[in-house]
Amino acid sequence: MRGQTIALPETDTTVTAVLPPVPQPETCASGHDWIEQLASPWWPVIGFMGALIGDWPYQCVAMYTDRASDEYGIAVWDEGAVTVYGYAVEEQRQNALKAYMTEG
Template sequence: MDQLSPEWRPLAGTGTALIGHWPQVCVAHYNDREHDRYGLAVWAEGSVDVRGYTMAAARNTATDQYVGRTDRAWLRPQGRA
């Protein structure tokens, strides 16, 4: 996570729940409100998945699948085999 560009910020938790499963799964957000560009990056045991969104709400909804889970399903986001 220390190699993220300044536009990206790592997420560790919401105050009441963990996000990701550090250090095996790390989650980061990108925000460019001026151009309506938002990103979600997930690093899971060496693999990186980066997705772009035009609305922060859509990105945040996609992030929800990584909040508060404690099992190994972190390695497989919901809806993926």
């Protein structure tokens, strides 16, 4: 899974632009550091629907939920690079999480 291109649902650039910040890679030596620096309202996702998410500590995933504003997101640490994806529909965010499932 590491380094592979993952097909995700189309992101909403407007939502992505307003999501709260996540730790940037230059402040983290590893995925563990990145997860430790995450702050609310972002939460690490270790498992989802009975499957592991990502490839710890090389690839770590966090999620954001604001149902009042219809803003949902995932942030991915992938071997030192961080990418944030925003969605206006919770189901799209859930489908994006499924793309990072690994067999445990």
